[in-house]
Amino acid sequence: MGQDELKLALELNQVAPRIGGVLMAGQRGTAKSTLVRGFALMAHGELPVTLPINATDDRVVGGWRLDALMRGETLEQPGLLEEAHDKGILYIDEVNLLDDHVVNIILDVVSTGVLSVQREGLAAEKPLVFGLVGTMNPEEGGLRPQLLDRFGLMVTATDLDEEARYRMIRTVLAFEKERFLDTSEWLTEAYEDDGRARERLEAARARFPDVDVPDHIMRLCAKTAGRLDAVGQRGEIVATQAARALAALDGSDRVAPEHLLRVLPLALRHRRPDAAHGGTFDWGTDDHARIRDLFDAD
Numbered sequence: 001m002g003q004d005e006l007k008l009a010l011e012l013n014q015v016a017p018r019i020g021g022v023l024m025a026g027q028r029g030t031a032k033s034t035l036v037r038g039f040a041l042m043a044h045g046e047l048p049v050t051l052p053i054n055a056t057d058d059r060v061v062g063g064w065r066l067d068a069l070m071r072g073e074t075l076e077q078p079g080l081l082e083e084a085h086d087k088g089i090l091y092i093d094e095v096n097l098l099d100d101h102v103v104n105i106i107l108d109v110v111s112t113g114v115l116s117v118q119r120e121g122l123a124a125e126k127p128l129v130f131g132l133v134g135t136m137n138p139e140e141g142g143l144r145p146q147l148l149d150r151f152g153l154m155v156t157a158t159d160l161d162e163e164a165r166y167r168m169i170r171t172v173l174a175f176e177k178e179r180f181l182d183t184s185e186w187l188t189e190a191y192e193d194d195g196r197a198r199e200r201l202e203a204a205r206a207r208f209p210d211v212d213v214p215d216h217i218m219r220l221c222a223k224t225a226g227r228l229d230a231v232g233q234r235g236e237i238v239a240t241q242a243a244r245a246l247a248a249l250d251g252s253d254r255v256a257p258e259h260l261l262r263v264l265p266l267a268l269r270h271r272r273p274d275a276a277h278g279g280t281f282d283w284g285t286d287d288h289a290r291i292r293d294l295f296d297a298d
Contacts, residue, residue, distance in 0.1 A: 001160060001164045001165075001167045001168040001171065002158070002160045002161070002164040002168075003030075003031070003035060003157060003158065003160075005155045005156075005158075005265070005266070006024055006032075006035055006155045006157060007035070007039070008155075008246075008262075008266070009022045009024075009153045009154075009155045009266050010022060010035070010036070010039045010131075010133065011201060011204075011245075011249060012153065012242050012245040012246060012249075012263065012266070013131050013132075013133070013152070013153065014039075014043055014131055014201050014205065015201060015204045015205045015208055015245040015248055015249060016205075016208055016241050016242070016244065016245040016248075017110070017129050017130060017131050017132075018110075018111070018113065018129075018241065019152035019153060019238055019241050019242055019245065020107070020110055020111055020132070020150065020151060020152025020153075020234075020238060021107070021110050021131070021132030021133065021134065021151050021152050021153070022131075022132070022133050022134070022151070022152070022153045022154070022155065023095070023134050023135075023136065023143075023148070023151040023153070023154045023155075023270070024036070024133065024134070024135045024136070024154075024155055024156075024157065025135075025136050025137075025138050025154065025155070025156045025157070025281060026135075026137065026156060026157025026158075027137055027138075027139065027157070028137055028139075030157035031157070032135040032157055033091075033093060033135060036048060036089070036091050036133050036135065037091075039089075040087075040088065040089045040091070041194075042194040042197055042198060043088065043089075043197075043198055043201060044087060044088035044089065046087060048084075048087065048088070048089035048090065048091040048133070049080055049083045049084040049087050049089065049090050049091065049130075050091045050092075050093065051080055051090060051091065051092045051093075051098070051102075051106075053093075053094060053097060053098060055080065055098070055102055056102075057101075057102070057105070058077075058079070059079060059080060060079050060080050060081060060102055060105055060106065061079045061081060061105060061115060061117050062077055062078045062079035062081075062082060062117065081106065081109055081115055081128055081130070082115070082126065082128065084128075084130040084132075085128040085129060085130050087130075088130060088131060089130060089131045089132075089133060090106065090130050090131070090132050090133070091133050091134075091135075092106070092132070092133070092134040092135070093134075093135050094135065094136060094137070094140070095134035095135065095136050095143070096136040096137075096138075096140060096141050096142055096143050097136075097140065097141070100144060100147060103143075103147050104147070106132065107132075107147070107150045107151070109128055110130075110132045111150070113127055113128065113129055114126065114127055114128065115127075115128050132151075134151065138281075145231075148270050148275075149231065149232060149234055149270070149271060150234070151270070152238045152241075152242070152267070153238065153242060153263075153266040153267060154266065154269055154270040154281060155266060156269075156281050156282075174186055175187075200249070201249075204245065204248040204249045204251075205248070207248040207251075207253070208244060208245060208248040210253060211244045211247050211248050211252070211253055211254065211255060212253060212254045212255065213240055213243070213244060213254075213255045214254065214255065217240070217243070217255050217256075217257065217260060218240065220257060220260060220294060220295070221236050221239050221240055221243075221260055222236060223294050224239075224260075224264060224268075224291050224294055225239070225268065227290055227291050227294065228268055228272060228287070228290065228291065229272060229273055230268050230271045230272060231271050231272065231273060232271065234271070235267050235268045235271040238267040239260065239263055239264055239267035239268065240255075240260075242263035242266060242267055243255045243259040243260040243262075243263050244259075246259045246262060246263055247259045257295050261291075261295055264291070265283040265287070269281050269282075269283045
């Protein structure tokens with residue numbers, strides 16, 4: 001219930017995985033993990049590959065099977081990244097508590113689409129594509145600016161209003177009541193909704209490569225990033241790709257200004273100077289007001 005921005009970010013990353021992943025920030029109990037797992041079940045039919053907090057290089061990129069080595073044989077052991085390629089999503093809970101080196105390895109693969117392994121007699125390059133989702137509680141510490149910037153999109157979980165809280169309680173109780181029944185009209189309708197959502201995402205993913213980005217949209221994106229003092233240039237690229245993905249979801253073959261405006265908070269909130277130096281990730285009416293004239297003119 002609610003959290004529309006979180007859901008949108010997951011959909012955009014599903015349509016265009018090269019966006020570079022989604023970082024979801026929020027306090028404990030805001031259903032970040034539940035949302036990721038529910039999305040994976042809807043989009044891929046199974047839970048995401050989950051990276052343990054103590055994951056080693058071997059576990060992430062793969063290595064040699066120890067039981068085979070003990071027999072004098074060399075058999076490769078695929079890592080979690082290859083498993084994520086097969087299953088669709090790699091989920092990192094509490095990514096801010098993970099070793100920076102491991103996070104760097106994962107983000108390299110997401111951005112390049114290639115896993116390059118050169119270690120301990122292993123030399124291989126494998127094309128991999130998967131959606132990356134990381135969650136974090138800012139109260140437990142942040143990410144270094146270099147890692148923060150490398151996540152394509154960032155969203156923050158918001159507090160539910162009274163109506164959404166009521167619908168959340170009602171839904172949980174309905175699920176507890178219906179899930180063990182042999183037949184449930186309520187669950188059947190939910191699975192049908194999942195099917196329609198999955199078809200919409202698959203159609204958008206197929207349409208994405210043909211979505212055109214007009215020159216005036218590229219210029220508008222550059223002006224916006226400059227107006228907001230975005231650090232570096234990755235934000236403009238991500239915003240453009242996210243706008244293309246949103247246009248594909250809308251069934252359009254061309255990016256319009258409203259597509260770009262809607263994805264800007266996701267692409268730029270963590271790339272402003274205050275956020276990069278430990279500030280907040282808030283994006284409010286003042287931020288929209290700073291760029292509104294650019295879109296009105298366009």
